[in-house]
Amino acid sequence: DGGITQSPKYLFRKEGQNVTLSCEQNLNHDAMYWYRQDPGQGLRLIYYSQIVNDFQKGDIAEGYSVSREKKESFPLTVTSAQKNPTAFYLCASSITGAEGNQPQHFGDGTRLSIL
Amino acid sequence: GQNIDQPTEMTATEGAIVQINCTYQTSGFNGLFWYQQHAGEAPTFLSYNVLDGLEEKGRFSSFLSRSKGYSYLLLKELQMKDSASYLCAVRDQGGATNKLIFGTGTLLAVQP
Numbered sequence: 001d002g003g004i005t006q007s008p009k010y011l012f013r014k015e016g017q018n019v020t021l022s023c024e025q026n027l028n029h030d031a032m033y034w035y036r037q038d039p040g041q042g043l044r045l046i047y048y049s050q051i052v053n054d055f056q057k058g059d060i061a062e063g064y065s066v067s068r069e070k071k072e073s074f075p076l077t078v079t080s081a082q083k084n085p086t087a088f089y090l091c092a093s094s095i096t097g098a099e100g101n102q103p104q105h106f107g108d109g110t111r112l113s114i115l
Numbered sequence: 116g117q118n119i120d121q122p123t124e125m126t127a128t129e130g131a132i133v134q135i136n137c138t139y140q141t142s143g144f145n146g147l148f149w150y151q152q153h154a155g156e157a158p159t160f161l162s163y164n165v166l167d168g169l170e171e172k173g174r175f176s177s178f179l180s181r182s183k184g185y186s187y188l189l190l191k192e193l194q195m196k197d198s199a200s201y202l203c204a205v206r207d208q209g210g211a212t213n214k215l216i217f218g219t220g221t222l223l224a225v226q227p
Contacts, residue, residue: 043158044217095213099145106158106159108156
């Protein structure tokens with residue numbers, strides 16, 4: 001079945017440590033997205049990519065980095081510069097093009113906590 | 116600025132009907148989506164509106180008024196499994212970008 005896989009489901013980070021969250025999709029989508037979800041704040045866009053080897057900052061990119069070397073993969077690195085990384089991280093993908101009923105499809109998320 | 120408002124929480128009774136409202140103020144408009152999200156899980160797509168009017172899909176319907184910047188999600192014959200957060204999201208751009216702006220979500224509790 002096609003879908004989006006995020007791993008790990010739970011992740012713990014020590015102070016000053018970088019961690020990388022994995023996101024893989026086999027939906028043949030060109031566009032991929034990373035969101036952060038905090039209680040009471042909805043989904044906020046961190047980074048997005050519309051094509052391989054290209055990505056753009058979202059609304060809260062500071063302290064995060066991404067790469068898009070393959071169409072299927074869009075890993076997110078939470079760096080030590082992100083001072084409040086505890087959150088639920090969601091990866092999504094979609095076709096490119098803002099026409100019609102083309103929703104974003106989401107993975108099951110990674111919950112990151114600070115030790 | 117971009118702003119999407121939804122009630123934070125709602126409570127309804129099993130078998131009843133509930134309406135979840137969403138108002139938006141965005142720089143552009145190119146479609147509105149509703150998602151359902153159970154706690155700790157992925158949001159799943161429910162409905163899409165781009166023209167004014169009502170879209171019906173089984174027990175779920177969604178309405179849009181572009182002139183008022185307003186949408187609602189109507190859930191009929193509520194079931195306990197409908198207890199979840201409901202997210203309203205606006206696609207504010209056209210062209211090649213399929214970015215969405217999300218509201219904070221409405222947590223619906225269905226009681227027996």
